[in-house]
Amino acid sequence: MWAIIWAWLAFGIWKNEMIKILKETNFLKLIDLNLKTWIVIWNKVKQRLTEIFGDLQIQDAEIPLKIIATQLKDGKTKVFKKWSVVDAIMASICLPGIFKPYEIDWNFYLDWWLKANLPILELENKDIIAVSVIIRWKNWMISEKTTFLNFQIKKSFWYYNYEILNKSLYIILQNNEYLSIQLAKEKWKNITLLTPDLSEYKIYDFLKFEKIIQIGENYKR
Numbered sequence: 001m002w003a004i005i006w007a008w009l010a011f012g013i014w015k016n017e018m019i020k021i022l023k024e025t026n027f028l029k030l031i032d033l034n035l036k037t038w039i040v041i042w043n044k045v046k047q048r049l050t051e052i053f054g055d056l057q058i059q060d061a062e063i064p065l066k067i068i069a070t071q072l073k074d075g076k077t078k079v080f081k082k083w084s085v086v087d088a089i090m091a092s093i094c095l096p097g098i099f100k101p102y103e104i105d106w107n108f109y110l111d112w113w114l115k116a117n118l119p120i121l122e123l124e125n126k127d128i129i130a131v132s133v134i135i136r137w138k139n140w141m142i143s144e145k146t147t148f149l150n151f152q153i154k155k156s157f158w159y160y161n162y163e164i165l166n167k168s169l170y171i172i173l174q175n176n177e178y179l180s181i182q183l184a185k186e187k188w189k190n191i192t193l194l195t196p197d198l199s200e201y202k203i204y205d206f207l208k209f210e211k212i213i214q215i216g217e218n219y220k221r
Contacts, residue, residue, distance in 0.1 A: 001093070001133075001206075003067050003068075003088070003089045003092035003093055003112070004049075004089055004093070005018070006065060006067075007053065007061075007065060007067065007085050007089060009063060010061035010062060010063040010064070010065035011053075011056060011061055011062060011085075012062050015213070019209070019210065019213070021052060022209055025048060027206065027207065029044065030044045030045050030048055031044070032044040032045070034100070039097075039098065039099065039100050040098055040099045040100065041099075041100050042090060042099070042100060042102060045090070046086065046090055049086045049089055049090065050086050053085045053086050053089075055084065055086075056084075056085040056086075057082065057083065057084060057085065058080055058081060058082055058083050058084075058085055058088060059081065059082040066079050066080065066081055066122055067079075067080040067083075067085070067088035067089060067091075067092050068080070068092060068112040068115075068116070068119050068122060069088070069091035069092045069094070069102075069109040069110065069111070069112050070109060070110045070111065070112055070114040070115045071107060071108075071109060072101050072107075072108040072109060072110055073107065073108065075114070075115070076115075077112070077115045077116065077119075077122075078091070078107075078109060079122055080092075083104075087102075087104055090102045091104060091109035091110075092109075092111065092112050093111060094109060094110045094111050095110075095111050096110050096111065096114065099111075113173060113176070116176065116180050117134075117173050117176050117177055117180075118130055118132060118176070118177040118180045118181070119180065120180055120181070120184045120189065120191065121180060121183055121184055121187070123189075125189075126188065126189055126190060127189075127190045127192075128184070128189055128190065128191050128192065129192045129194065130181075130191055130192070130193050130194070131193075131194045131196075131216075132177055132193055132194065132195045133196070133198060134170055134173050134174055134177060134195075135170055135198050135199055135201065135203075136174070136195065136197070136199060166202075166203060181193065192221075194219060194221060196215050196216050196219040197215065198212065198215065
């Protein structure tokens with residue numbers, strides 16, 4: 001998500017144009033599932049990104065841009081400072097277990113959050129404004145039941161376990177984020193962290209982007 005948004009900003013694509021692109025994108029049609037492995041392959045996603053970014057190169061951005069991914073072979077961070085914007089984004093958004101690892105020059109890459117979902121250590125600036133979109137639930141309790149038409153019914157096994165895995169993921173991300181901030185402060189960086197309240201939204205609610213954008217615009221620290 002952030003790789004795409006910051007690439008847009010770095011090349012002068014601002015909010016109104018972003019919204020137009022998102023409205024023109026049919027996200028369900030981008031799902032290119034391999035029925036043997038149940039892993040999403042990249043053809044349709046790459047085609048859509050190419051329609052948006054063409055053959056733009058990271059080093060040609062109007063605003064300095066870095067796109068980050070995780071190297072599968074050794075788990076190290078890969079910082080793309082020069083490369084095709086489309087290829088770097090593809091490497092950066094590759095969620096493990098969902099998307100097939102993306103290959104560039106015989107190396108395979110996974111999503112950057114495995115190493116640093118808030119990669120402020122890669123910035124040279126001393127004063128940094130960082131934005132966290134980690135969902136911070138006000139109530140972390142998970143119930144086996146849900147309410148439907150005023151009746152308490154038991155959740156399905158799959159949905160109950162999805163909730164546990166989802167919240168476990170956000171615990172990992174939050175700890176990862178905290179560590180990045182502490183390490184940045186040790187390097188005498190001044191971090192201003194913005195944390196808009198997204199507790200009403202799920203990880204798959206990207207179709208509600210206009211409401212989420214509004215939350216960001218109305219955010220007060």
